[in-house]
Amino acid sequence: MPIAQYALRKLLAGIPLVIGVTLVSFALMVYFGPDRTYELLGKNPTEEQIAEVRSQLGYDRPFAERYAGFLREVVTFDFGYAATGEPVATLLARTVPVSLLLILPGFVLGHLVSLGLALLAAYWRGRVADRLIMALATVGMSVSFVIVMIGFQIVFGSSDWLGWFPVRGWSTDSVGEYLRYIAVPTLATMFVAIGYDTRFYRALVAEEMTRDHVRTARAYGIPEARIFTRNILKNCLIPVITRVMFSIPSVAVGGSLLIESYFGIPGVGRATYEAIITGDQPVLKAVVTLTAILFVLVVILNDILYRVVDPRVSLE
Amino acid sequence: MAAAPPVLRVRNLTVEFATDAGIVRAVDDVSFDVAGDETVALVGESGCGKTVTGLSLLRLVPEPPGRYAGGSIELAGRDLLALPGEALPAIRGRDVAMIFQEPMTALNPVFTIGTQMADVLRQHRGLSRSKARAEAAAMLAAVNIPDPDRRLDDYPHQLSGGMRQRVMIAMALSCRPRLLVADEPTTALDVTTQAQVLAEFRRLQQEFRTAVILVTHDLGVVAETCTRAIVMYCGSIVESGPTAELFRHPRHPYTRGLLESVPRVRAERLPELPVIPGRVPDPGRLPAGCRFADRCSRVQSRCRDARPPLQPVGAGVPVSVACFNPW
Ligand SMILES: Nc1ncnc2c1ncn2[C@@H]1O[C@H](COP(=O)(O)OP(=O)(O)OP(=O)(O)O)[C@@H](O)[C@H]1O
Ligand code: SF4
Ligand SMILES: [Mg+2]
Numbered sequence: 001m002p003i004a005q006y007a008l009r010k011l012l013a014g015i016p017l018v019i020g021v022t023l024v025s026f027a028l029m030v031y032f033g034p035d036r037t038y039e040l041l042g043k044n045p046t047e048e049q050i051a052e053v054r055s056q057l058g059y060d061r062p063f064a065e066r067y068a069g070f071l072r073e074v075v076t077f078d079f080g081y082a083a084t085g086e087p088v089a090t091l092l093a094r095t096v097p098v099s100l101l102l103i104l105p106g107f108v109l110g111h112l113v114s115l116g117l118a119l120l121a122a123y124w125r126g127r128v129a130d131r132l133i134m135a136l137a138t139v140g141m142s143v144s145f146v147i148v149m150i151g152f153q154i155v156f157g158s159s160d161w162l163g164w165f166p167v168r169g170w171s172t173d174s175v176g177e178y179l180r181y182i183a184v185p186t187l188a189t190m191f192v193a194i195g196y197d198t199r200f201y202r203a204l205v206a207e208e209m210t211r212d213h214v215r216t217a218r219a220y221g222i223p224e225a226r227i228f229t230r231n232i233l234k235n236c237l238i239p240v241i242t243r244v245m246f247s248i249p250s251v252a253v254g255g256s257l258l259i260e261s262y263f264g265i266p267g268v269g270r271a272t273y274e275a276i277i278t279g280d281q282p283v284l285k286a287v288v289t290l291t292a293i294l295f296v297l298v299v300i301l302n303d304i305l306y307r308v309v310d311p312r313v314s315l316e
Numbered sequence: 317m318a319a320a321p322p323v324l325r326v327r328n329l330t331v332e333f334a335t336d337a338g339i340v341r342a343v344d345d346v347s348f349d350v351a352g353d354e355t356v357a358l359v360g361e362s363g364c365g366k367t368v369t370g371l372s373l374l375r376l377v378p379e380p381p382g383r384y385a386g387g388s389i390e391l392a393g394r395d396l397l398a399l400p401g402e403a404l405p406a407i408r409g410r411d412v413a414m415i416f417q418e419p420m421t422a423l424n425p426v427f428t429i430g431t432q433m434a435d436v437l438r439q440h441r442g443l444s445r446s447k448a449r450a451e452a453a454a455m456l457a458a459v460n461i462p463d464p465d466r467r468l469d470d471y472p473h474q475l476s477g478g479m480r481q482r483v484m485i486a487m488a489l490s491c492r493p494r495l496l497v498a499d500e501p502t503t504a505l506d507v508t509t510q511a512q513v514l515a516e517f518r519r520l521q522q523e524f525r526t527a528v529i530l531v532t533h534d535l536g537v538v539a540e541t542c543t544r545a546i547v548m549y550c551g552s553i554v555e556s557g558p559t560a561e562l563f564r565h566p567r568h569p570y571t572r573g574l575l576e577s578v579p580r581v582r583a584e585r586l587p588e589l590p591v592i593p594g595r596v597p598d599p600g601r602l603p604a605g606c607r608f609a610d611r612c613s614r615v616q617s618r619c620r621d622a623r624p625p626l627q628p629v630g631a632g633v634p635v636s637v638a639c640f641n642p643w
Contacts, residue, residue, distance in 0.1 A: 212421035219374055219416075220409035220436045220487065234426045311471040312425060 007304045014300045019071075021292035026070050029285055030063070070285075074293075079286040083278055088286045091271060099256045099267035101172065106186035107251055110193025111244050115236075117194065118201030119228050122209060133198065140195020145188070149262055152188045170265040185259045197243070204239055208232045237309045245302040249295050253287075322349040323494045323527045324373065324412075328387035331368050331377055340599045342368040344551035345387070347626075350495065355521060355528040357538040357559065359574070360548035361596060366531045367417075369548070370497045373529070374408050375399075392494055410440040413488040417500040419480035423472040429456075430468030433487050440491045455486040458523075459516055478509035485517060489524050496521070499531045514541065535574065539563060547571050550596060550607040553626055557635030567629060567642035569612045606640070614641045 037053050045053075054060050058069065073079050079088035121133040143151075157167035165183040172178045208214065209232060217227045256269030264270075268287065275283035307313050331343040343365045350356050358366045371377045373389060375396050389396040391411055396404075416422040424432055433452035437443050443451060449468065456464035459482040472480055481501060488496055501517065502510040518541055521528050530542060538545050538559060546556040547570065555568040566572040573592040594611030597603060605620040606612070612619070619640055626638040 212416065212418060213424040215376065216416065216422045217424070218408065219376055219414045221405040221407070221439050222409075222435060223405045223439075231424055231427075235424070310426060311428075312473050 003304070003307065006307060010300045010303050014296050017296045017299070018293055021296060022071065022074060022289055023067065025288045025292050026067055027063075029281075029288065030066065073285075074289055080282040082275070082283050083280040088282050091283065092268065092286060092290075095266060095268040095271045098170065098172075098265065099252070099260065099269055101178065102170075102182055102185060102259065102265055102267055103189070103251060103256050105182060106189030106193070107248075107255075109186065110190040111197060111240075113190060114194050114197035115201050115233075115240060117198045118205050119233065121198070121202050122205040123225070123228050125206070134202070137195050137198040140191050140193075141199065142195070143192075145192050145258065146262070148191055149185070149188045149259070152184050152191070153263075156184050156187065168263045168265075170263075181265075185263055185265075189255065189259070200243065201236070201240065204236045205232055208235050211235070234309065238306060241305045241309065242302060245298050245305070248298050249291060252294060253291055321352065323352045323392060324350040324529075325390040326373075326387070327390070329369070329372060329389060330384070330386040331365075331372055332383050332385045334381045334383070341385075341551055341602075342382075342599075343372065346548075346551075346553055347387075348546055348553065348556060350527050350529060352494065352527050353525065354544055355530060355542045357542035357545040358529055358531045358548065359533070359535065359538060359545060361592075363596065363599075364548045365551040366548060367499055370414065370499050370529060370531055373495065373497050374412055374414055375404055376408070376414070405439070409436050409493070410491045411493055412495040412497065413491070413493040415481070415484045415488050415496070415498040415501045417503055419477050419484060419504060422484060423480060425472055428469050428471055429475070429483055433468075433483070433490060436487055437490055451490065452486075455490045456483070458489070459483075459486045459520065461486070476509075477505050478513055481505060481513050482516065485513075485520065489520060489526065492524060493526060495527045495529070497529045497531075500533065501530075502537075503533065517541075547574070550599070550602065552607070553636075553638065554608065555635065555637045555639075556626075557633070561633065561635055565643070567635065567637045568608075568639050569614050569643070570608050572643055573611075606638075614643075616641050 037050060037057065037059070040053055041049055051060070058066060061069075077089055082088050082091050084091075117133050117137070121130045124130045140148075153167055155161050156165050157163065165180050167184075170181050205228070213235075214227060214231060217231050218224070222231065253269070253272075256267055257273055258269070259265065260267040260270035261273050271283065272287050274280070275287070326349070327347045329343055329346045330341065333340045333342055346365075346369060348356075358369065360366055368377060368382075372384070373391070373396075375384075375389070377384070384397050387397065391407070394407075396407070399407075423429070427435075430449055430452055433455065434443075434445065434448035437448040437451050438445070441448075441451075453464040453468055456467055461467055461479060461482055467475070467479075467483075472483075475483065481504075485501070488498075498517070502513050505513060514537060530537070532538060542559050544557065545559050545562050547554050547562075547568065549570050555562065555566070555571045562571065563575060566575045570592070592611060597607055597610065603609060603620070605618075605622055606615075606624050609615050609619045624638045624640045626636050629635050629637055629642070
């Protein structure tokens with residue numbers, strides 16, 4: 001079966017999964033989410049007023065009907081209006097690209113650099129370079145992300161120190177401006193990612209080094225450096241892909257929320273943070289739902305990538 | 317015989333491993349030659365150092381925990397143990413190649429057969445991608461793999477064990493090595509496949525005129541395939557000589573013990589060497605004298621005091637034996 005067909009099948013198989021996660025997130029929102037009735041009514045409402053507002057909000061309808069309405073919102077991408085009066089779809093279209101521009105470079109570079117360092121550490125195993133790399137990783141892992149952000153902001157941003165990059169804020173007026181603004185958040189993300197990922201990747205490489213096929217490659221004169229960058233690397237990609245894919249949701253939500261609030265960047269993370277503070281239900285509903293769908297997509301994409309790198313995974 | 321000059325000259329090879337129980341000498345003062353047209357069997361009980369000896373011939377013993385504690389391995393005139401590490405890739409696969417016991421794991425699971433074979437050819441023979449591929453296909457055809465062009469695009473898991481071992485043989489011979497080390501190449505295969513692969517192996521070694529060291533448990537295979545045999549015990553050679561002479565007149569009590577059961581071995585095709593009563597001494601606490609003494613029926617008092625050196629038996633017989641009281 002060609003890969004495109006396989007991908008299509010996986011995507012179709014993901015539909016029930018999407019329905020499942022939206023059902024769960026909707027149920028959670030209905031039973032645990034904020035109730036806007038009292039917010040709209042002010043103090044001491046009468047029974048009739050309450051009933052009227054609840055029916056306006058649709059709270060009195062049966063669960064199935066409300067869920068169907070919710071699904072319609074998801075499919076048509078029409079989540080209503082945010083508390084500010086801006087349509088939720090517009091808000092997302094404005095903030096999501098900002099977050100992607102902000103998060104992606106650090107995310108991609110973090111994993112790439114970690115993998116590179118892990119290969120180098122394993123190649124120079126037991127030597128000074130190995131110890132230095134692993135010491136750096138230990139520091140990256142031990143220091144809290146918030147401390148790293150503050151530290152990097154001072155070191156790279158403060159005019160008393162290096163003063164190379166802006167301390168906070170956001171601009172995409174030109175490529176140069178964009179790079180200057182993402183520099184500190186990106187470096188901070190990478191630093192922490194290197195801490196966690198290098199250790200994990202080095203262990204993967206070290207385990208792969210003991211495989212028989214590595215000995216075969218050596219026995220046939222493949223140079224050591226090539227064995228690492230090709231034979232071992234490709235075998236490691238399967239667990240690497242899983243780690244990368246499954247860190248996407250947490251980085252997309254948690255990471256962007258933290259970074260954007262801290263550096264004052266108008267992305268979807270900060271919008272979510274504000275929505276949580278103000279109880280802006282349409283925005284939260286959209287974010288929770290899209291995150292759930294993102295998770296399902298990640299699982300599907302993971303399966304497809306497996307197939308690409310591991311010939312042993314059957315297409316059937 | 318032995319008109320051809322030696323391709324391989326091993327002198328006093330000693331390999332040690334650092335283990336939790338201390339230093340273990342896996343190969344102890346081993347010396348032997350292999351001429352360009354020979355197939356030499358390496359036989360002996362499990363753990364006697366056959367694989368470590370074979371790996372040493374490519375300087376492939378993992379260091380650490382392994383260490384070449386002494387000796388020399390001259391391959392085509394160069395001492396492998398004296399070369400800098402960077403010089404080894406140019407020799408491995410080109411001058412000396414190795415076939416491993418386990419065909420299931422010896423090939424890389426995520427690359428096609430064609431890619432892996434072409435890698436080796438490109439490495440040593442500087443072929444272009446398309447030339448290397450054509451050559452790989454020709455090698456697969458040479459080991460009688462049907463439909464070689466299609467097989468090139470297969471991944472190892474798509475082939476049977478016997479097919480994979482044929483691929484290994486094709487890869488090993490593809491750069492025309494002077495010496496081929498085959499470490500129990502058929503042990504992991506079923507009996508029918510074993511016979512087929514061995515027949516293929518014998519045919520090819522004649523066609524390619526490669527010197528071969530065949531590590532095996534199967535004395536029947538030794539008799540059918542090998543011109544000469546080296547019998548190892550506890551890391552050292554106890555007897556070596558032409559196969560015919562060794563089978564006709566085994567001199568070392570250990571060799572004799574192995575061979576006495578040969579007809580039975582061949583009838584039943586035992587996967588293991590015949591069992592000789594007694595236990596191999598603990599490598600950490602080897603006796604001062606002959607290491608076979610505790611199991612030997614001809615043991616004398618001097619056997620306990622000193623180790624018998626490996627010496628030619630003389631009288632024009634090209635056999636060497638390490639025994640004070642040989643048959
Ligand atoms: N990586 C290693 N670390 C420690 N000891 C080792 C290592 N490799 C081999 N040895 C030791 O070297 C000795 C010889 O092992 P070797 O694998 O050469 O035996 P063998 O004759 O090939 O046995 P078999 O017939 O079971 O394959 C054994 O005692 C083993 O414990
Ligand atoms: S030297 Fe002695 S103990 Fe050792 S094999 Fe010969 S006879 Fe037996
Ligand atoms: Mg072995």
